[in-house]
Amino acid sequence: MLHLKRIGIQTYGERVAFLSATCPLYAPETFHNLYRVEIAAQGKRIMCTLNIVENGHLLAGDHLGLSSSAFDELGLPEGTPVSLNLAPPPQSLDNVRRKIAGSTLGATDIGQIIADIAAHKYSKMEIAAFLVACAAFMTEDEVLALTRAMAAVGERLIWDQPMIVDKHCIGGIPGNRTSMIVVPIVAAYGLPIPKTSSRAITSPAGTADTMEVLANVDVPVARMQEIVRAENGCLVWGGRANLSPADDIMITVERPLGIDTPEQMVASILSKKSAAGSTHLLIDMPTGPTAKVRTEEQALRLRKLFDYVGRALGMSLRIVCTDGSQPIGNGIGPVLEARDVMAVLNNTADAPEDLRERAITLAAHILEFDPRLKGGAGQARARELLVSGAAADAMRRIIAAQGPAAAQINPGHLVHEIRAPRGGTVMSLDCYRIARIARLAGAPAAKGAGVDLLKKVGSAVRQGEPLYRLHCVLETDCQFACEMAAREPGVLIQ
Amino acid sequence: MLHLKRIGIQTYGERVAFLSATCPLYAPETFHNLYRVEIAAQGKRIMCTLNIVENGHLLAGDHLGLSSSAFDELGLPEGTPVSLNLAPPPQSLDNVRRKIAGSTLGATDIGQIIADIAAHKYSKMEIAAFLVACAAFMTEDEVLALTRAMAAVGERLIWDQPMIVDKHCIGGIPGNRTSMIVVPIVAAYGLPIPKTSSRAITSPAGTADTMEVLANVDVPVARMQEIVRAENGCLVWGGRANLSPADDIMITVERPLGIDTPEQMVASILSKKSAAGSTHLLIDMPTGPTAKVRTEEQALRLRKLFDYVGRALGMSLRIVCTDGSQPIGNGIGPVLEARDVMAVLNNTADAPEDLRERAITLAAHILEFDPRLKGGAGQARARELLVSGAAADAMRRIIAAQGPAAAQINPGHLVHEIRAPRGGTVMSLDCYRIARIARLAGAPAAKGAGVDLLKKVGSAVRQGEPLYRLHCVLETDCQFACEMAAREPGVLIQ
Numbered sequence: 008m009l010h011l012k013r014i015g016i017q018t019y020g021e022r023v024a025f026l027s028a029t030c031p032l033y034a035p036e037t038f039h040n041l042y043r044v045e046i047a048a049q050g051k052r053i054m055c056t057l058n059i060v061e062n063g064h065l066l067a068g069d070h071l072g073l074s075s076s077a078f079d080e081l082g083l084p085e086g087t088p089v090s091l092n093l094a095p096p097p098q099s100l101d102n103v104r105r106k107i108a109g110s111t112l113g114a115t116d117i118g119q120i121i122a123d124i125a126a127h128k129y130s131k132m133e134i135a136a137f138l139v140a141c142a143a144f145m146t147e148d149e150v151l152a153l154t155r156a157m158a159a160v161g162e163r164l165i166w167d168q169p170m171i172v173d174k175h176c177i178g179g180i181p182g183n184r185t186s187m188i189v190v191p192i193v194a195a196y197g198l199p200i201p202k203t204s205s206r207a208i209t210s211p212a213g214t215a216d217t218m219e220v221l222a223n224v225d226v227p228v229a230r231m232q233e234i235v236r237a238e239n240g241c242l243v244w245g246g247r248a249n250l251s252p253a254d255d256i257m258i259t260v261e262r263p264l265g266i267d268t269p270e271q272m273v274a275s276i277l278s279k280k281s282a283a284g285s286t287h288l289l290i291d292m293p294t295g296p297t298a299k300v301r302t303e304e305q306a307l308r309l310r311k312l313f314d315y316v317g318r319a320l321g322m323s324l325r326i327v328c329t330d331g332s333q334p335i336g337n338g339i340g341p342v343l344e345a346r347d348v349m350a351v352l353n354n355t356a357d358a359p360e361d362l363r364e365r366a367i368t369l370a371a372h373i374l375e376f377d378p379r380l381k382g383g384a385g386q387a388r389a390r391e392l393l394v395s396g397a398a399a400d401a402m403r404r405i406i407a408a409q410g411p412a413a414a415q416i417n418p419g420h421l422v423h424e425i426r427a428p429r430g431g432t433v434m435s436l437d438c439y440r441i442a443r444i445a446r447l448a449g450a451p452a453a454k455g456a457g458v459d460l461l462k463k464v465g466s467a468v469r470q471g472e473p474l475y476r477l478h479c480v481l482e483t484d485c486q487f488a489c490e491m492a493a494r495e496p497g498v499l500i501q
Numbered sequence: 502m503l504h505l506k507r508i509g510i511q512t513y514g515e516r517v518a519f520l521s522a523t524c525p526l527y528a529p530e531t532f533h534n535l536y537r538v539e540i541a542a543q544g545k546r547i548m549c550t551l552n553i554v555e556n557g558h559l560l561a562g563d564h565l566g567l568s569s570s571a572f573d574e575l576g577l578p579e580g581t582p583v584s585l586n587l588a589p590p591p592q593s594l595d596n597v598r599r600k601i602a603g604s605t606l607g608a609t610d611i612g613q614i615i616a617d618i619a620a621h622k623y624s625k626m627e628i629a630a631f632l633v634a635c636a637a638f639m640t641e642d643e644v645l646a647l648t649r650a651m652a653a654v655g656e657r658l659i660w661d662q663p664m665i666v667d668k669h670c671i672g673g674i675p676g677n678r679t680s681m682i683v684v685p686i687v688a689a690y691g692l693p694i695p696k697t698s699s700r701a702i703t704s705p706a707g708t709a710d711t712m713e714v715l716a717n718v719d720v721p722v723a724r725m726q727e728i729v730r731a732e733n734g735c736l737v738w739g740g741r742a743n744l745s746p747a748d749d750i751m752i753t754v755e756r757p758l759g760i761d762t763p764e765q766m767v768a769s770i771l772s773k774k775s776a777a778g779s780t781h782l783l784i785d786m787p788t789g790p791t792a793k794v795r796t797e798e799q800a801l802r803l804r805k806l807f808d809y810v811g812r813a814l815g816m817s818l819r820i821v822c823t824d825g826s827q828p829i830g831n832g833i834g835p836v837l838e839a840r841d842v843m844a845v846l847n848n849t850a851d852a853p854e855d856l857r858e859r860a861i862t863l864a865a866h867i868l869e870f871d872p873r874l875k876g877g878a879g880q881a882r883a884r885e886l887l888v889s890g891a892a893a894d895a896m897r898r899i900i901a902a903q904g905p906a907a908a909q910i911n912p913g914h915l916v917h918e919i920r921a922p923r924g925g926t927v928m929s930l931d932c933y934r935i936a937r938i939a940r941l942a943g944a945p946a947a948k949g950a951g952v953d954l955l956k957k958v959g960s961a962v963r964q965g966e967p968l969y970r971l972h973c974v975l976e977t978d979c980q981f982a983c984e985m986a987a988r989e990p991g992v993l994i995q
Contacts, residue, residue: 142634
């Protein structure tokens with residue numbers, strides 16, 4: 008037996024076991040062409056990639072090291088006797104190989120793959136193989152099986168209420184923080200809407216990042232359900248709920264590879280919503296030349312796939328194609344977006360109109376899930392709940408229930424204005440580029456960092472007039488963001 | 502600037518850089534979602550995956566650690582000031598994304614991908630994405646472009662002789678060591694045949710492993726060319742020549758994923774042979790129910806692809822489908838195979854007839870590349886060169902030129918016989934299973950380990966008579982191999 012040791016190395020998702028080259032129990036050459044081992048102790052087991060440590064002062068011969076996350080996952084103290092075994096590749100890799108070879112997989116095949124991925128039995132290389140093979144083609148039934156399998160391996164939320172509504176935006180539009188207005192409107196109306204959101208991965212802010220400016224978002228599941236029972240809504244970080252652990256793992260491969268197929272998107276979204284117990288779901292699908300969905304044809308294909316899978320899962324789905332041609336609101340980055348959201352909820356004069364109208368439209372669709380509300384009456388009802396201050400009250404109650412934010416944060420103090428190189432009319436704003444500039448400015452890691460738009464499409468500008476303002480917290484971020492904005496500001500003036 | 506430090510950890514192909522969490526120059530959260538960094542110093546640069554070291558005694562704050570292979574690759578002393586940069590993903594990943602999305606790539610696109618892979622700019626996950634996307638479909642012209650690109654990034658051998666012949670077996674048949682007989686026959690005839698071979702990756706022996714029992718196989722390229730000039734042939738390890746570095750990298754992903762498409766096989770083989778300067782190439786394609794190529798249809802498809810790419814490269818190709826229904830010769834494992842080879846070359850009475858006849862047939866095809874030899878005359882000429890001892894003399898000269906083996910090795914001293922559970926006739930031998938048993942017995946790491954077949958297909962056996970003999974060096978290997986052989990010996994008797 009070897010003795011467990013924690014090796015303080017963060018390996019970002021790849022679990023690594025370390026074995027000494029002088030280990031008397033195993034000849035390292037045995038492992039030479041293998042890359043996966045299983046560490047077991049006290050009925051617990053964990054799959055790791057094996058690295059061999061060459062010299063004794065990093066690791067003693069009778070120790071077995073685990074990288075930080077692997078050690079934490081195994082959850083046993085240092086010194087625990089552990090056994091090390093060659094881990095045969097997961098059997099379900101044969102299913103992946105069949106998919107690579109062009110076969111259509113059955114629900115059982117896909118279920119085995121997803122269960123093994125969720126159990127961390129796949130390396131990133133193997134996950135990539137599965138995802139890329141799926142990107143070549145997937146039948147609708149394969150997407151359905153994938154969605155079901157992903158929901159099955161996670162937690163499931165059980166609700167007393169017969170109707171649980173939810174919304175999801177497929178993303179790609181900076182500043183599009185409608186959830187933080189839609190949830191209070193719907194909650195004020197009286198439909199339960201337990202909104203879980205993600206943090207940004209490649210964007211300048213996720214809804215969880217922006218909500219975190221106003222309230223605690225790291226809420227345990229039981230407490231989240233209490234809050235929804237009392238207040239009809241919440242706006243929490245979804246990472247706590249563990250609704251689709253396989254998705255959380257696959258995303259670490261999808262993002263760097265830029266795999267963003269309709270099939271993966273549908274399975275990812277609907278597996279989470281199904282596990283969260285949603286009965287009625289509104290999907291906001293912004294479409295525009297620099298958005299995620301760029302053509303009518305793409306939008307149609309995605310809509311059909313959502314419909315097919317949603318119906319099979321017994322979910323009522325409404326898909327709304329919205330204008331994704333430019334950012335929504337003015338602020339891009341957590342603090343700046345939170346400011347816009349509160350301006351809309353508080354009906355202040357400077358509240359961004361596009362954000363308000365978009366939120367009302369989306370909320371209206373959700374209200375109309377209620378059979379008691381007449382078709383078309385949702386819009387007026389949603390507006391009334393916003394204008395009357397009922398939505399703002401609901402938001403205050405939700406914030407109070409979730410708990411206060413860790414600290415009050417202001418927009419970044421380093422401010423730099425990007426000015427119009429010529430006079431004219433703003434013809435377009437590039438969502439992708441402006442998001443990148445906001446990210447370089449420091450968002451979302453620096454919550455106060457980001458871009459504050461001063462002109463939108465259609466605005467008249469004079470030469471030298473500011474187009475947008477960069478807010479940064481660090482000098483170096485400011486420099487990177489300014490350089491990129493100077494090179495290509497993402498604003499077309501004619 | 503950070504100071505370079507060697508971290509004695511072998512990471513098996515993944516190059517890893519280690520940065521301290523207390524590093525004053527970089528905020529580790531900057532790197533949080535990134536996984537590739539570039540380390541640069543003195544005009545040299547290397548791409549790595551970044552790990553963060555949590556505590557100070559593994560790595561000081563102002564040090565930058567590199568895993569063993571990354572450190573050796575950079576080739577600078579410890580303490581060298583180095584810079585660390587976020588490495589943007591290689592541009593050619595956009596080409597991979599287009600391939601994933603279903604596009605056909607041009608020669609330039611493929612050239613960029615292969616150049617970046619050869620420069621270690623791709624992670625294994627990214628290589629997997631490229632390979633699996635290619636497995637979905639590739640046009641013949643994409644395969645040609647891939648072959649050319651793979652040959653272009655490696656070394657190229659230049660020969661004075663106008664005609665350079667070679668042979669390659671696509672593999673899958675244990676004991677099929679014909680190269681070690683074909684090369685001496687062809688060399689004795691007078692055609693230059695610079696044979697480079699691989700070591701075993703998943704099989705019990707590669708030709709380089711078996712030849713190493715008789716001679717040094719780690720021969721520098723210049724010396725190898727001298728030997729071929731003097732002796733007309735050689736049998737060396739191909740790893741030294743660096744003929745297709747991209748292939749060497751891709752294979753570390755293909756093997757564990759089991760990607761073995763005709764397209765990758767053709768590109769891998771022909772890129773190496775093209776870089777090696779071969780003008781005439783014989784391809785041995787064993788076909789059988791447990792071989793790599795299992796059906797006539799697969800064989801035909803592979804043959805057509807070889808023909809298309811070979812012709813475009815200006816190579817004369819002859820493809821021979823051989824019987825791949827059972828192992829060739831008796832020994833499986835380096836020492837046992839070398840014994841069979843020498844028995845054939847020395848015309849001893851117990852030389853395995855199937856190995857001899859297979860080698861003569863293949864050598865005959867190569868001799869007939871010579872326009873001076875009449876069609877059909879190759880067989881008699883090859884046999885004459887073998888029977889007369891001319892081939893054995895050529896082998897002795899090649900061994901002398903390459904240098905002696907490190908030590909004389911005998912078959913493993915731990916011997917265990919696997920006996921027939923019933924009497925009857927041997928109906929089939931399972932190539933795949935017998936190879937696995939030989940590997941469990943210790944081959945190729947233990948050169949004396951392996952399987953020695955005592956019965957072949959068609960042999961009559963009595964109950965309890967030995968079918969094959971296991972040779973092992975280690976007790977544990979013996980136990981594993983015996984267990985597997987007992988469970989399923991791979992011999993069908995009826």
